[in-house]
Amino acid sequence: xxxxxxxxxxxxxxxxxxxxxxxxxxxxxxxxxxxxxxxxxxxxxxxxxxxxxxxxxxxxxxxxxxxxxxxxxxxxxxxxxxxxxxxxxxxxxxxxxxxxxxxxxxxxxxxxxxxxxxxxxxxxxxxxxxxxxxxxxxxxxxxxxxxxxxxxxxxxxxxxxxxxxxxxxxxxxxxxxxxxxxxxxxxxxxxxxxxxxxxxxxxxxxxxxxxxxxxxxxxxxxxxxxxxxxxxxxxxxxxxxxxxxxxxxxxxxxxxxxxxxxxxxxxxxxxxxxxxxxxxxxxxxxxxxxxxxxxxxxxxxxxxxxxxxxxxxxxxxxxxxxxxxxxxxxxxxxxxxxxxxxxxxxxxxxxxxxxxxxxxxxxxxxxxxxxxxxxxxxxxxxxxxxxxxxxxxxxxxxxxxxxxxxxxxxxxxxxxxxxxxxxxxxxxxxxxxxxxxxxxxxxxxxxxxxxxxxxxxxxxxxxxxxxxxxxxxxxxxxxxxxxxxxxxxxx
RNA sequence: CGGGGUAUAGCACAGUCCGGUUAGUGUACCUGCUUUGGGAGCAGGGGGUCGCAGGUUCGAAUCCUGCUACCCCGACCA
Numbered sequence: 060x061x062x063x064x065x066x067x068x069x070x071x072x073x074x075x076x077x078x079x080x081x082x083x084x085x086x087x088x089x090x091x092x093x094x095x096x097x098x099x100x101x102x103x104x105x106x107x108x109x110x111x112x113x114x115x116x117x118x119x120x121x122x123x124x125x126x127x128x129x130x131x132x133x134x135x136x137x138x139x140x141x142x143x144x145x146x147x148x149x150x151x152x153x154x155x156x157x158x159x160x161x162x163x164x165x166x167x168x169x170x171x172x173x174x175x176x177x178x179x180x181x182x183x184x185x186x187x188x189x190x191x192x193x194x195x196x197x198x199x200x201x202x203x204x205x206x207x208x209x210x211x212x213x214x215x216x217x218x219x220x221x222x223x224x225x226x227x228x229x230x231x232x233x234x235x236x237x238x239x240x241x242x243x244x245x246x247x248x249x250x251x252x253x254x255x256x257x258x259x260x261x262x263x264x265x266x267x268x269x270x271x272x273x274x275x276x277x278x279x280x281x282x283x284x285x286x287x288x289x290x291x292x293x294x295x296x297x298x299x300x301x302x303x304x305x306x307x308x309x310x311x312x313x314x315x316x317x318x319x320x321x322x323x324x325x326x327x328x329x330x331x332x333x334x335x336x337x338x339x340x341x342x343x344x345x346x347x348x349x350x351x352x353x354x355x356x357x358x359x360x361x362x363x364x365x366x367x368x369x370x371x372x373x374x375x376x377x378x379x380x381x382x383x384x385x386x387x388x389x390x391x392x393x394x395x396x397x398x399x400x401x402x403x404x405x406x407x408x409x410x411x412x413x414x415x416x417x418x419x420x421x422x423x424x425x426x427x428x429x430x431x432x433x434x435x436x437x438x439x440x441x442x443x444x445x446x447x448x449x450x451x452x453x454x455x456x457x458x459x460x461x462x463x464x465x466x467x468x469x470x471x472x473x474x475x476x477x478x479x480x481x482x483x484x485x486x487x488x489x490x491x492x493x494x495x496x497x498x499x500x501x502x503x504x505x506x507x508x509x510x511x512x513x514x515x516x517x518x519x520x521x522x523x524x525x526x527x528x529x530x531x532x533x534x535x536x537x538x539x540x541x542x543x544x545x546x547x548x549x550x
Numbered sequence: 551c552g553g554g555g556u557a558u559a560g561c562a563c564a565g566u567c568c569g570g571u572u573a574g575u576g577u578a579c580c581u582g583c584u585u586u587g588g589g590a591g592c593a594g595g596g597g598g599u600c601g602c603a604g605g606u607u608c609g610a611a612u613c614c615u616g617c618u619a620c621c622c623c624g625a626c627c628a
Contacts, residue, residue, distance in 0.1 A: 072621095
């Protein structure tokens with residue numbers, strides 16, 4: 060074996076680290092905490108972007124771009140926001156280098172100090188609301204529905220590829236509305252878009268819900284989240300949508316004249332998903348043989364491997380493969396024909412499994428004689444021999460089936476790892492025994508949430524949107540509660 | 551940012567304790583032949599500022615000091 064993966068059961072986090080690197084998704088760079096996203100990984104991200112971008116536009120949003128740098132003074136305008144991000148900001152203080160007079164290399168030119176330091180954006184609310192102030196005067200200017208695709212920097216102390224890096228790629232939507240109701244509606248709309256994307260494209264079931272006060276975005280009145288369950292029983296926050304109320308409008312003095320001619324502060328939302336989704340995708344489906352990619356996000360959905368003994372056989376096979384490729388492409392299926400002579404079939408089989416290609420099609424002399432191909436599906440690791448006749452339709456259906464099977468497997472895993480706890484003892488037992496989501500009553504206080512976190516490391520992942528009214532007692536304090544919330548140990 | 555660990559060829563490691571020929575093994579790479587339905591075999595070959603910077607010494611991968619990066623555990627976080 061050329062590339063050995065640590066097994067998932069032996070060491071889950073090592074398995075993840077190995078997989079990301081060995082499947083060629085990303086690697087660590089020369090810059091601490093910052094990753095290089097490699098072409099294969101970036102191709103998946105581009106597929107995610109393309110679909111999300113389409114969904115944003117379908118819901119009336121437009122793309123724009125705001126600066127990487129934010130004047131320091133902007134940051135202090137919204138108190139909770141500063142509080143939340145101050146500890147992880149990169150700061151630009153100078154704008155010039157010069158040759159070191161004492162010898163080698165370059166130094167920062169002390170005479171080139173900026174009058175006002177610039178913050179490398181950890182998120183763009185401040186620069187955007189400073190800008191929106193100029194865009195908004197009357198109710199006729201609203202709503203503003205902008206999104207931007209950008210990089211942001213949060214100076215993390217402990218990083219992991221995709222899951223937490225000092226610089227990451229994301230999209231951030233920032234909207235401005237005339238009424239609270241409309242802003243709230245937007246907040247919900249976007250969390251639904253994220254859930255739709257996660258489930259139908261990533262094949263990853265998610266729970267939609269409100270964040271508790273502790274977990275809320277700095278500066279938001281309400282944060283909605285989608286929470287996914289990874290295969291080690293830990294939760295991963297995969298996307299958030301914030302109702303910002305009038306906090307930023309007040310901080311940046313953004314008012315509009317309503318239909319009665321009175322000035323009012325604008326209502327705001329913001330929402331984002333990041334390259335963290337790549338980590339979610341890896342951890343939701345993959346196995347000890349490597350990545351398992353849902354067909355809708357795979358850089359190529361089908362790989363074709365020829366098996367041959369000489370050039371003559373290869374050209375006969377290639378002729379047949381060209382036909383197949385043409386038919387598959389006509390159906391919009393992306394396919395790679397790997398006729399390279401540099402590697403042997405067995406090597407290619409293992410390599411494409413590691414990279415999660417949903418469907419592998421092998422064709423050799425035996426198949427040419429019989430008019431067949433060998434189809435191997437990545438998700439189930441099963442093989443079958445099928446007729447070339449009608450292969451395109453067959454593959455198309457199979458890809459759809461793989462997409463659904465992957466989803467169902469993740470869904471079943473989540474179902475098995477979602478438990479109800481009614482007592483504190485039970486809660487701790489479940490957490491220790493199998494982890495996963497635990498549905499339990501909570502008295503609604505931060506103190507209780509904090510205590511539970513200290514004692515078990517579990518936090519409230521969300522208060523589900525579809526939580527049923529149910530009288531009960533808080534598992535920790537015993538105080539009355541009227542609905543269950545979702546606990547888990549989180550990434 | 552606190553505690554622990556690691557750093558030697560593209561990758562995985564040995565050698566470091568106890569300083570002493572030309573730094574070694576597997577794999578990957580290059581050439582040739584034979585191979586090709588699950589990570590091929592044989593033969594030959596190339597590749598190293600031993601993480602970086604200082605110091606000790608006749609002599610440093612090895613001892614000392616500082617720095618950097620990565621991994622694990624904590625605090626913090628998408």
